[in-house]
Structure formats: structure tokens, C-alpha cells
Amino acid sequence: MLSKIHHVGVVVRDLEQAYGFWRDVLGLPVHKVQTVVDQDVRAALLTIGGSEIELLQPLSDKSGIGKFLAKRGEGLHHLCFETDDVHAELDAARAKGIRLIDEKPRPGLAGMICFLHPAATRGVLVEYAQPFADEEHAR
């Protein structure tokens, strides 16, 4: 079951510079920062209510986020829904014939994650995330 917006993903050129607006002006505390090696990004989660804003800085031009930045510039990237069972949600999406990006969940900044193809969701890149059990999510 999808319970809430876990986060909205935003591609930025420079994470530290982005803090100047999202953390310092909007007042959103930085909850977690991590380099996601397989995606070649440096990412940060900033808490807003029970959700987060995820800032994504590409670490190479060849990564998916790097290509997005080169093509479209900084801006909105994806919308992530939280679930308590990412495997079940992915299976359900597959059963509905929804085009997928990930065939199975994988670890990410927000927990175990997977992406659906934006062509199936009106141009919106949708992510499912099941937070790690040992990690207290922002509430």
C-alpha cells in the first residue's frame, strides 16, 4: 500500500550551493546525505513534514542524473511514494502491465527502491521506496 509522498527528487548542479536555498531559506533540515555509487550521485534528503525533498547532484556527466542535468538543467526529477512492501508494489505494477525501469528493488538513499517508466505515468518518473527497517524516517 502506498502511504504518502516519501520525497520529491530535484536535480541540482551543486549540493552545497543548493543548501543555500532549500536548507537556509526554506528552513528544511538535512536528514541524510550519501553518495549512491551505482547511480554516480551525491544525494541529500531534507525533511518537510512527513516527507522529504531529495537533492541529487551528479558526480559524472555519464550518469543518468548527469545526462538529465545536461539536457534539461536543474529541476524536478521524480516523485517517490512510500510503501511498506516494495516487492509487492512492483509485482502489482508488473501485473497491471505498467512499464518498469527496475525489474526488482534495489538499495537507494530512501531504502529499497524501484522506478516505473515515465511513459506509463503521464511523463512523471515515479519511484517506490520502502525505508530500511533500522532507519527512523522523518515524521
Place this chain on the structure above:
Amino acid sequence: MKTLRIDHVVVGTDDAAGAVATFRGHFGLPSAAPLPGGAPTLAIGDARIAFVAPAADGAVAAAFASGGEGMAVVCLEVASVRDAETALRQAGVKCTTVGGAVEVDPAAAHGVRLRLVEGARR
């Protein structure tokens, strides 16, 4: 500035009914109160996803023109729009007030079309 939560995310689409059906069918999201302009929304937790035609909203039109159908605007609830506007201006961030909401210059918000509202506008 006291920023409270994500109020809604706007999907820019020229087929709102079709997009609602897609999101309801894919994700099982229930209907929620429409936006003040009448755009349909679906509920997800304490937030909503709104489906807005480009012709109905300048920010959506700008996003639609550059990227087509997709996520266009993020709307955050703040404790006070007036305080938010003051804080933005003191920080040197360009913004405009439209219909009681503050629209942040996307150049300052790292390309994000960001709108700040008070809870009463929900």
C-alpha cells in the same frame, strides 16, 4: 521561514481526466478536494497530486512548454505566506504573490517551480 509540508504536486497535462484515471488505476489513490481553480486531485497521505491544464496556470504552461506532460509545480504549505515572502526577499530571492500564494523564481529554486501557500488555501 516555517515550511510545514508538501501540500500538493502538480502534474501538467492537457488530459486531466485521462491522467487522473492513470494515477487512480496505477496507484489506487482516492479523489480529494479539487484545487481552488477546480483542477482535480488525488490524495496520497496528507498531500495531493493535482492535474492541471497548461492553459489554466502560467507556471504549468511554462513547464509544459519545455518538458511536455509531467511534474510541473511543487506546492509547499508554510505557516505564513507573509513571513515566507519577507524571508525570501531578505534572502535576495525573487518571488511574486499570486492569489495569496507566493511563487518563487525557479532560478532561485534550482529550476523548480515552487509555490508556497497557507493551510487555509487547501
